[in-house]
Amino acid sequence: MCILLGGLMTMKTILIYSGGVDSTVLLYHLLADGYQVRCLGINYGQRHQRELDAAAEICRQLNVEYRIADLSAVRSLLSGSALTDDVAVPQGPYDTESMKQTVVPNRNMIMLSVAIGWAVRLKFDHVAYAAHAGDHAVYPDCRPEFAEAMDKAASLCDWHKVRIIRPFIDMTKTDIIRKGADLKVPFDKTWSCYMGGRVHCGKCGTCIERREAFKSAGVTDPTVYGD
Amino acid sequence: MCILLGGLMTMKTILIYSGGVDSTVLLYHLLADGYQVRCLGINYGQRHQRELDAAAEICRQLNVEYRIADLSAVRSLLSGSALTDDVAVPQGPYDTESMKQTVVPNRNMIMLSVAIGWAVRLKFDHVAYAAHAGDHAVYPDCRPEFAEAMDKAASLCDWHKVRIIRPFIDMTKTDIIRKGADLKVPFDKTWSCYMGGRVHCGKCGTCIERREAFKSAGVTDPTVYGD
Numbered sequence: 001m002c003i004l005l006g007g008l009m010t011m012k013t014i015l016i017y018s019g020g021v022d023s024t025v026l027l028y029h030l031l032a033d034g035y036q037v038r039c040l041g042i043n044y045g046q047r048h049q050r051e052l053d054a055a056a057e058i059c060r061q062l063n064v065e066y067r068i069a070d071l072s073a074v075r076s077l078l079s080g081s082a083l084t085d086d087v088a089v090p091q092g093p094y095d096t097e098s099m100k101q102t103v104v105p106n107r108n109m110i111m112l113s114v115a116i117g118w119a120v121r122l123k124f125d126h127v128a129y130a131a132h133a134g135d136h137a138v139y140p141d142c143r144p145e146f147a148e149a150m151d152k153a154a155s156l157c158d159w160h161k162v163r164i165i166r167p168f169i170d171m172t173k174t175d176i177i178r179k180g181a182d183l184k185v186p187f188d189k190t191w192s193c194y195m196g197g198r199v200h201c202g203k204c205g206t207c208i209e210r211r212e213a214f215k216s217a218g219v220t221d222p223t224v225y226g227d
Numbered sequence: 228m229c230i231l232l233g234g235l236m237t238m239k240t241i242l243i244y245s246g247g248v249d250s251t252v253l254l255y256h257l258l259a260d261g262y263q264v265r266c267l268g269i270n271y272g273q274r275h276q277r278e279l280d281a282a283a284e285i286c287r288q289l290n291v292e293y294r295i296a297d298l299s300a301v302r303s304l305l306s307g308s309a310l311t312d313d314v315a316v317p318q319g320p321y322d323t324e325s326m327k328q329t330v331v332p333n334r335n336m337i338m339l340s341v342a343i344g345w346a347v348r349l350k351f352d353h354v355a356y357a358a359h360a361g362d363h364a365v366y367p368d369c370r371p372e373f374a375e376a377m378d379k380a381a382s383l384c385d386w387h388k389v390r391i392i393r394p395f396i397d398m399t400k401t402d403i404i405r406k407g408a409d410l411k412v413p414f415d416k417t418w419s420c421y422m423g424g425r426v427h428c429g430k431c432g433t434c435i436e437r438r439e440a441f442k443s444a445g446v447t448d449p450t451v452y453g454d
Contacts, residue, residue, distance in 0.1 A: 067304060068304075069300065069301060069304050070300040070304075071298075071300065071301070072300075073296065073297040073298065073299075073300065074296060074298070074341055074344070077294060077295075077296050077297075077341070077345065078341070078344045078345055078348050079348065104344065105344040105345070105347040105348040105385065106340060106341075106343050106344035106347050106384050106385065107344070108384065109340040109343060109344070109380060109381075109384050110337070110340040110341060110344060112340075113333060113336040113337040113339075113340040114301055114304070114305070114333075114337060116333050116336060117301070117305045117331065117332040117333035117334070117336070117337060118304065118305055118332070120332040120333050121305050121306065121332040140383060140384060140385050140386050141383070141384045141385065143383060145379075145383050146380060146383040146384060149376055149377075149379035149380035149383060150376075150380050152372075152376035152379070153336060153373060153376035153377050153380060154336075156367060156368070156370060156372050156373040156376060157333050157335070157336050157367060157368045157373060158332065158333065158367050158368065159367050
């Protein structure tokens with residue numbers, strides 16, 4: 001898939017990159033497959049410096065360009081206090097995944113649209129993100145039908161066609177960690193926790209998911225947890 | 228279309244609103260049809276204060292909420308000087324429409340995704356914008372196929388379905404001005420010019436288009452032009 005015409009063409013991909021386990025394994029996977037990759041981090045104002053540093057450090061070591069789209073203003077529009085309508089306020093650290101959804105409605109479409117814009121600008125072929133098999137049960141915008149509609153829109157938004165790829169869509173998080181181990185991904189440098197501490201808290205939703213996936217993959221978890 | 232169940236349900240719509248002729252006529256049209264409307268302006272950092280003031284003033288007179296999404300940071304990511312790739316630099320005031328396209332790649336998708344996010348947040352039914360019959364010959368993201376793909380994505384991005392409507396898609400700018408005259412739109416308060424002067428320059432692409440449309444519609448043009 002990566003090399004066409006006997007190696008003459010390198011596929012070029014924007015990767016939506018959080019510095020977490022899934023997107024870091026995808027970064028290593030794309031590079032191993034010969035893709036030219038640039039990474040885009042999306043910051044809605046709620047991300048901790050620790051996460052952004054993790055992503056930046058991994059990209060620096062790989063010599064991959066990493067840019068951050070600062071969408072704090074979108075967050076304040078879509079969930080700021082100036083909007084007075086009733087919505088459920090996110091509750092506590094244990095429900096951080098649903099918190100992310102609540103804080104910025106339609107976040108995946110907004111994220112993809114900015115990444116597609118960058119791809120159009122650079123005349124890149126693809127936007128990639130690390131959606132996986134466990135996601136779509138929970139979030140409407142992780143459903144395959146949503147991704148297909150966005151892929152169609154991406155191919156039509158400019159005379160230069162961009163396609164959306166989700167190479168891990170049929171894999172579980174456990175599969176992804178096994179693949180990462182094969183690719184010698186530096187898991188200790190990735191960051192999942194939403195609590196913004198010096199080390200992973202070990203207790204929030206994403207920490208629990210991270211721990212369990214390493215365990216079920218049978219891969220040594222190098223993460224330092226605070227609990 | 229606006230009133231269902233014998234007047235019990237009012238359709239609620241986010242209108243992507245620039246303060247120009249087309250979207251102002253659409254605002255009046257939606258209100259006349261009984262829609263509940265909130266207006267969203269998108270500012271990529273290139274809009275002049277004059278335009279934003281025009282939109283705000285019209286909304287204030289109509290008692291319609293008007294919010295601005297500040298996406299300056301997106302513009303600096305997608306077309307900032309930190310990106311060193313060669314692109315055609317927009318040339319001169321006469322080509323402002325192509326300039327808009329060049330300045331922010333994929334602007335329509337980004338704009339729609341933010342509007343859809345707001346609609347999801349408010350549990351509104353629609354996002355409306357004033358695409359018309361003349362647009363799609365020029366811009367890839369004004370093609371019906373693009374709008375259909377985005378409509379599909381909008382209906383899937385959340386458990387609450389949002390649909391995209393383009394009530395003027397089969398109308399020319401001339402038709403729109405005739406409709407605006409019927410609806411008593413205060414054309415003198417709308418703003419089209421991209422030059423940021425005190426009055427419309429009369430010479431840029433959008434001023435020329437505005438002038439010609441009033442003329443061919445047979446509607447008195449109240450605009451003060453500088454030339």
